Amino acid sequence: MAQVVAVTMTVNGVKSTHHPEPRTLLVHYLREKLGLTGTHVGCDTSQCGSCTVHVDGMAIKSCTMFAVQAEGANVTTIEGMGEIGHLHALQTGFWEEHGLQCGFCTPGMIMSSADLLSHNPNPSESEIRHALEGNFCRCTGYHNIVKAVQNAAHSMAQSAMAQAADD
Amino acid sequence: MYTSEFTYHKASSVSDALAQLASNPDAKLLAGGHSLIPTMKLRLASPSALIDVSSLPELRGIRTEGDTIIIGAMTTHRELEFSKVPLLSEVARLIGDPMVRNKGTIGGALAHADPSADYPAAILALNAKIKIQSSSGARVVTADEFFQGMFTTALAPGEMLVEIHVPASVKGAAYEKFAHPASRYAVAGVAVVVHSDGSLRAAVTGAGDHAMRLTKLESEGVSSACKGLVSASDLMGDHFASAEYRAHLVDVMASKALARAK
Numbered sequence: 176m177a178q179v180v181a182v183t184m185t186v187n188g189v190k191s192t193h194h195p196e197p198r199t200l201l202v203h204y205l206r207e208k209l210g211l212t213g214t215h216v217g218c219d220t221s222q223c224g225s226c227t228v229h230v231d232g233m234a235i236k237s238c239t240m241f242a243v244q245a246e247g248a249n250v251t252t253i254e255g256m257g258e259i260g261h262l263h264a265l266q267t268g269f270w271e272e273h274g275l276q277c278g279f280c281t282p283g284m285i286m287s288s289a290d291l292l293s294h295n296p297n298p299s300e301s302e303i304r305h306a307l308e309g310n311f312c313r314c315t316g317y318h319n320i321v322k323a324v325q326n327a328a329h330s331m332a333q334s335a336m337a338q339a340a341d342d
Numbered sequence: 343m344y345t346s347e348f349t350y351h352k353a354s355s356v357s358d359a360l361a362q363l364a365s366n367p368d369a370k371l372l373a374g375g376h377s378l379i380p381t382m383k384l385r386l387a388s389p390s391a392l393i394d395v396s397s398l399p400e401l402r403g404i405r406t407e408g409d410t411i412i413i414g415a416m417t418t419h420r421e422l423e424f425s426k427v428p429l430l431s432e433v434a435r436l437i438g439d440p441m442v443r444n445k446g447t448i449g450g451a452l453a454h455a456d457p458s459a460d461y462p463a464a465i466l467a468l469n470a471k472i473k474i475q476s477s478s479g480a481r482v483v484t485a486d487e488f489f490q491g492m493f494t495t496a497l498a499p500g501e502m503l504v505e506i507h508v509p510a511s512v513k514g515a516a517y518e519k520f521a522h523p524a525s526r527y528a529v530a531g532v533a534v535v536v537h538s539d540g541s542l543r544a545a546v547t548g549a550g551d552h553a554m555r556l557t558k559l560e561s562e563g564v565s566s567a568c569k570g571l572v573s574a575s576d577l578m579g580d581h582f583a584s585a586e587y588r589a590h591l592v593d594v595m596a597s598k599a600l601a602r603a604k
Contacts, residue, residue, distance in 0.1 A: 178349050197350035197392070219343050221380055222525075224441060233420070233444040239379050240445065243350050244372075244394065290440060308526070309439025 187255030204242035213253035224310035227283035234290035253282035274323030276314035345382035373450030415449025429515035458527035462553030466545035467533035473505035516602035530591035534603040564604040568597035
């Protein structure tokens with residue numbers, strides 16, 4: 176009988192405990208134990224970035240991390256970013272700028288872009304392209320993805336300014 | 343892809359990790375996992391146990407003692423990228439992609455000693471020292487002693503890389519790499535450092551079976567023309583780049599790095 180380990184983590188604000196094998200990858204834990212299938216398995220070799228989620232605020236590739244390594248962590252997946260009627264600025268940006276075609280890479284693109292905007296709220300085009308080096312898109316040619324991130328950066332700056340004016 | 347089965351132990355301290363390692367010679371230390379986990383998924387490695395040392399506070403962080411910067415082995419590439427450590431901050435920015443840099447660690451990368459990894463050239467050019475610990479004590483080796491061959495280092499079974507020591511200041515330093523267009527690994531990457539005593543050290547990664555010093559460039563000094571620095575017969579050739587092409591790339595990358603470092 177394979178070893179199982181108790182793993183407790185908070186995913187999109189909800190804390191839960193499961194008992195995966197140590198070899199269970201975080202991406203499979205999220206998809207199969209928690210039913211959060213917005214995080215995708217693309218290349219499964221830590222290159223394409225479609226499995227990107229945040230662990231304690233930082234974007235990581237969940238196909239290259241065991242679930243047990245996220246013990247005690249705060250995890251955010253695409254499902255935790257926004258919801259219908261209250262989309263995250265990046266989700267709106269990808270919609271407005273036609274930043275996706277098939278959409279397979281989009282959850283990972285958004286999670287990586289959110290990491291970028293958290294430490295660089297006004298990135299240049301080349302900074303966006305450098306930050307998205309670990310996310311592959313086979314449809315768009317990346318051009319509209321860059322515009323989507325710029326759109327989100329702009330609207331996030333505007334809401335921050337509006338917020339500051341209210342305070 | 344799933345790895346083979348293994349048992350998982352989260353180490354509570356360096357001494358706990360070393361005791362676990364001593365009791366199971368088949369166990370592997372898990373750092374950022376960005377070399378080990380892909381290797382395990384491909385079943386090129388199937389250790390029966392993993393000892394997770396990635397979050398040990400005693401192995402994390404960057405501090406300065408006198409004229410030396412001491413980098414904990416579990417410091418991530420991202421932490422180095424946003425640090426002021428000479429040369430290594432520049433090199434870290436070129437490793438993989440942001441998600442890889444958020445997890446991968448300098449200690450894990452050096453212990454893995456991939457022949458195309460970026461750090462080894464910088465570590466050799468910086469004349470860094472590597473602190474190694476085992477259950478019987480600690481020892482310090484030079485960068486020249488550390489890298490011994492393809493995926494082969496001075497680390498013996500039961501030993502663990504705990505710290506990297508680099509000079510706190512240098513006169514100039516630069517790293518230039520020709521990255522593989524898909525993997526971003528170095529097809530040839532050259533680091534050049536002008537040390538505070540004026541001495542020049544240079545090294546290349548990606549071109550041979552392990553990182554090595556560029557002794558011709560070092561003896562020619564800052565006025566080197568960077569021509570014929572290495573012989574193709576000492577380099578690797580594969581379907582990405584022939585040994586002759588890599589030898590040419592070494593000259594080009596060295597010339598660019600030297601121009602920025604001097």
